[in-house]
Amino acid sequence: MMKIGVIGISGGWSSEQLADAVEKKTGFRLIVDFENLLLDLDTGTVWSGGVDLSSLDALMVKKIGAQYSPALLDRLDILRFLQGKGVPVFSPPDRIMGVLNRLSCTITLRNGKIPMPPTIITENVDLGLKAVETYKEAVFKPMFSSKARGMEVISPGLGAREKIENFAKKHGMMYIQKKIDFGRQDLGIVFLGGRYLTTYARCARGDSWNTTIRSGGEYKPFDPSLELIALAQKAQSLFGLDFTCVDVAQTPDGPVVFEVSAFGGFRGIHMARGMNAADLYVTYIQEQLDKGLITY
Known part of the structure; x- marks a missing residue:
């Protein structure tokens, strides 16, 4: 039995979706919540719920905290320790570090000649x-x-x-x-293993200036042009994440990228496209492990 743990939040929708998909395909289920994790550097072990994470076949990162903060970088370092012990982590923690900080992500995108708002x-x-x-x-x-x-x-x-x-x-x-004019919607263009998967739109409602679901927005299906896909493809390729969503807006002056995310996409894909991203992601990881296609 392949043992794949999910780094996430117990009770969180996307974390539970991913853990369910892993259990369905492997018979093993474990959500690793960092608040209950123990790193013992003397013994070289990391424990969660009585399980030594270094004994797992792989870890999938869905969420490393309910809120973004610099403290999450410390959590990624613990995953980096596990990776050094030979546990494959999807996506690799050093690559997640590259998108977690907004400035770091922006500089990589700008150095890659990706159009962004001023x-x-x-x-x-x-x-x-x-x-x-x-x-x-x-x-x-x-x-x-x-x-x-x-x-x-x-x-x-x-x-x-x-x-x-x-x-x-x-x-x-x-x-x-x-603050740029991008109408009432922006796009989440999703990639799995570096390959284009699908796109959804986040549409603002009411008088909100942003399109987030948290501010009352809603998900809708969207079919992007080949040019938009190519732009997002180039943006995500700069980071090498296993699963990622590129936030793109269409403006009167052409498309711009807001950011590349290591955690988003599951709910948008489900609600707008009716696709089970968790199931697809687990299948992808099983294939990588079976073929020994693991990069560090």
């Missing part, structure tokens, strides 16, 4: 205010966040400086992006 990085409040005045309307984004958590739209005028000062006090380095 962006300024600074710790200086005066320069932040100047960026807002230049952009007319800007989105301030935490370096570690998902589903638009902690993001703030700031426009020039009364109160702008105070808002920027408060953001800088809380986050330090400021990631400031021009």
